[in-house]
Amino acid sequence: xxxxxxxxxxxxxxxxxxxxxxxxxxxxxxxxxxxxxxxxxxxxxxxxxxxxxxxxxxxxxxxxxxxxxxxxxxxxxxxxxxxxxxxxxxxxxxxxxxxxxx
Amino acid sequence: xxxxxxxxxxxxxxxxxxxxxxxxxxxxxxxxxxxxxxxxxxxxxxxxxxxxxxxxxxxxxxxxxxxxxxxxxxxxxxxxxxxxxxxxxxxxxxxxxxxxxxxxxxxxxxxxxxxxxxxxxxxxxxxxxxxxxxxxxxxxxxxxxxxxxxxxxxxxxxxxxxxxxxxxxxxxxxxxxxxxxxxxxxxxxxxxxxxxxxxxxxxxxxxxxxxxxxxxxxxxxxxxxxxxxxxxxxxxxxxxxxxxxxxxxxxxxxxxxxxxxxxxxxxxxxxxxxxxxxxxxxxxxxxxxxxxxxxxxxxxxxxxxxxxxxxxxxxxxxxxxxxxxxxxxxxxxxxxxxxxxxxxxxxxxxxxxxxxxxxxxxxxxxxxxxxx
Numbered sequence: 001x002x003x004x005x006x007x008x009x010x011x012x013x014x015x016x017x018x019x020x021x022x023x024x025x026x027x028x029x030x031x032x033x034x035x036x037x038x039x040x041x042x043x044x045x046x047x048x049x050x051x052x053x054x055x056x057x058x059x060x061x062x063x064x065x066x067x068x069x070x071x072x073x074x075x076x077x078x079x080x081x082x083x084x085x086x087x088x089x090x091x092x093x094x095x096x097x098x099x100x101x102x
Numbered sequence: 103x104x105x106x107x108x109x110x111x112x113x114x115x116x117x118x119x120x121x122x123x124x125x126x127x128x129x130x131x132x133x134x135x136x137x138x139x140x141x142x143x144x145x146x147x148x149x150x151x152x153x154x155x156x157x158x159x160x161x162x163x164x165x166x167x168x169x170x171x172x173x174x175x176x177x178x179x180x181x182x183x184x185x186x187x188x189x190x191x192x193x194x195x196x197x198x199x200x201x202x203x204x205x206x207x208x209x210x211x212x213x214x215x216x217x218x219x220x221x222x223x224x225x226x227x228x229x230x231x232x233x234x235x236x237x238x239x240x241x242x243x244x245x246x247x248x249x250x251x252x253x254x255x256x257x258x259x260x261x262x263x264x265x266x267x268x269x270x271x272x273x274x275x276x277x278x279x280x281x282x283x284x285x286x287x288x289x290x291x292x293x294x295x296x297x298x299x300x301x302x303x304x305x306x307x308x309x310x311x312x313x314x315x316x317x318x319x320x321x322x323x324x325x326x327x328x329x330x331x332x333x334x335x336x337x338x339x340x341x342x343x344x345x346x347x348x349x350x351x352x353x354x355x356x357x358x359x360x361x362x363x364x365x366x367x368x369x370x371x372x373x374x375x376x377x378x379x380x381x382x383x384x385x386x387x388x389x390x391x392x393x394x395x396x397x398x399x400x401x402x403x404x405x406x407x408x409x410x411x412x413x414x415x416x417x418x419x420x421x422x423x424x425x426x427x428x429x430x431x432x433x434x435x436x437x438x439x440x441x442x443x444x445x446x447x448x449x450x451x452x453x454x455x456x457x458x459x460x461x462x463x464x465x466x467x468x469x470x471x472x473x474x
Contacts, residue, residue, distance in 0.1 A: 013215045015193035017165040020116055024109055024165055026193050028217040028257070033106055 008056075008080050008089050009049030009096040016044070025088055032086050039065055039072075040079055047089055049096030053080060113163075113350040114343075117392070119382055120350040121166035122159055123364050126152060126183060127356050128172040132199055132235040134222075136265055136305050138293040139172060146356040149179040151374065153186045155354065158378040160190040170197035170364075172356070181210055188214050195220065197261075200247035201240055208250035219251055220259045220287075226274030234267060248282050258284040264315075265292055265305040276320065288321055293365060294420060312437040331439050332407045339409035340397040347415060348391035352382065362391045366416025368424070391415065394425055401427045405444035407435040 010016070015026045023041040025034045036044055042060040043053075057076045062069050083089040090096055103111075113120035127146055128139045147155065159167065167187055174180050174196060187194050196211070200221045203211070211219065223244060224234045231241035251258050260279045262272055272288055279286035292306045307315075315321055322328050343349060348362035348370075355361070358373040360381045370388045371381030382388060394415065397403050400423065402413055412435075417428035427445040435443050 012188075014191070015165065015215075015217070016191045017160070017163060019109065019113060019118060019120070019163060019165070026165075026217075028193065028215050029255075031217075031257075035105060035109060 005093045006053040006077070006080070007049055007051070007092050007095050008043075008047040008053055008084075009092075010044065010047050011087055011090055014088050025083075027087055029087060032088075034083070034086075034088070039067070039075075043076055043079065044083075044089070049090070049092075053077070110346070110350065114346060117383075118163040118350060119159070119352055120164065121168070121346070122164045122352055122354060123168045123170060124152075124155075124354045125170050125172060125356050125364075126174055126180065127177050129176040130171060130173040130199075131176060131201055132173065132237045132240060134224075134235050135267070136234070136263065136292050136302055138295045138302065140296055141172065144357060146177075147358050147374070149182060151358070152183055155358070155373055155378065156183070156187050156190055156192070158373075160192065162379050162382060165193055166195070167192040168195045168197060173202070174198050175202040175207070181214075184211075184214050184216065188216075193217050197222075199235070199240070199244060200251070201237065201243045203247040203250060205250050205253075208247070208254045208256070211251065212254035212256055216256070218257045218259055220261050221248060223260045223262060223275055223278070225268045225271040226278045227271065230268055230271060234265075245278075245282070248284060252283055258282070260284055260286050262286065262288050263292075264288060264290040264307055266307060267305065269307050269311065272315075272321065288315070290315065296367070309433045309437060312433065316434075316438045329438050329440075331441050332410050332435070334406070335396070335409040340395065340403065342396050343392075343394065344396075344413055344415045348388050352388075360385075362388065363416050365414065366391075366419060366424075368416075368419055391424065398425055399427075400425050401445050401448060402443075406441060407432075407439070407443050411435045411443075 013027060013029060015028065017024050018041065021038055021041065023036040023044050025036065025044070026032070039061055042064065043056055046056045046060045053076060054073065057073050058069070061067060061072045061076065080089055080091055084091045110120065127143070128141055129143055130137070130139070130141050169184065175198060177183070184194060194216045195218045196216055197220045200219070221244060223231065225231045228241035232238055248258055248260070260275065262275045264272060276286045290307050292303055294300050295302055317325065317329060319325055347366050351363060353361045353364040354373065360370050360373060360378070362368060362370065368387050368391065370385040373381065396408050402408050402411065405411070411431055413431045414428050415424045417430050418424055418426045421429060427443070429445065432443040432445045435441070436446060
């Protein structure tokens with residue numbers, strides 16, 4: 001999958017809330033519970049299904065945090081892969097509609 | 103320490119209302135013999151009002167939201183409220199008698215990704231359950247609904263309130279829960295009526311029967327730890343707080359009244375007159391509740407159980423002082439460990455109440471939606 005073609009969106013199945021700048025995320029289907037650090041929270045909040053991941057990393061991560069762009073992109077892809085395996089983020093080569101509860 | 107516990111502690115320290123229990127109605131289609139509520143509608147919040155409250159709760163940082171009642175499905179707009187709550191990304195739990203849940207409702211609950219549905223079941227014997235709810239065929243309807251919910255893959259918990267009339271049935275209900283593939287919780291709490299009427303407390307299980315529950319490995323995990331004699335309190339214990347009520351948890355009634363807990367009837371403000379966060383942050387009552395450390399407790403600070411007691415400040419408040427002892431929890435500590443509490447010794451009680459003792463409620467409800 002070419003890096004610049006990854007689109008991510010938050011699943012409607014999850015519960016999420018920020019606590020002191022860090023996002024709590026829970027998937028009721030399997031009761032998995034995560035807390036995301038500030039960088040991961042920034043990616044999660046920007047995951048609207050329309051903005052490519054590379055753009056999110058550039059604008060929301062590299063702009064706001066002191067990180068190496070290539071490392072940030074690699075970390076972001078790993079993070080997105082992990083959360084998608086738990087049904088928390090949806091990943092596609094095409095733009096996605098960010099889900100709202102049905 | 104689990105991640106969930108860490109988050110709970112962080113919210114507690116920051117004063118963030120992580121979990122809220124909201125009763126959306128006190129109306130009910132059952133008339134349970136032990137119920138503490140007045141089921142007449144004295145002016146419930148409208149759909150728009152509750153949606154506005156939910157918006158405010160999301161803004162305030164609430165993550166775990168429990169919808170309860172009364173019977174939540176007595177509100178025709180209930181699914182509209184759940185939809186709104188899920189749109190705001192709350193983790194939603196529903197407490198219900200399930201009588202009005204059919205296939206369609208079960209499917210809708212699943213579509214909305216509700217976390218858990220907690221259902222009251224009083225006995226595995228239909229005649230006992232129906233005699234408690236005073237609704238004919240309620241057992242049959244409730245169990246049928248549990249099956250609908252399970253068919254949808256939903257997490258269901260059967261809550262088994264124990265009282266004199268069903269005290270021998272917990273093993274049967276536990277077995278039924280296992281057959282249905284659902285969780286089981288036992289709750290021997292009987293709460294005074296909202297108007298202060300204590301007569302309903304005659305349904306409590308006699309204190310002398312509590313050891314049968316506390317020392318039953320099928321009901322209580324970690325017997326050794328749970329029933330161990332209390333350890334001497336540390337400085338940290340004495341600077342600790344009773345529970346999350348008013349710290350990271352609160353209760354909202356169908357009329358918009360905000361309380362520290364569902365079992366702590368200290369009014370702190372009304373959401374129809376003030377913003378939720380103004381009540382949460384500025385209410386003198388909330389601040390007072392938050393200020394009380396174990397060392398400030400009038401009797402309990404010198405009690406050997408102070409570091410391990412489940413003392414409920416709401417029950418203590420109902421007994422006369424939120425800084426005083428909660429007789430119900432004194433009994434619980436005594437019957438759990440065999441060691442008398444400072445409150446018992448102070449009163450010269452050779453033994454706590456038996457079958458016809460005082461009428462303090464038994465054991466605190468655990469309303470917090472945050473799993474350990």
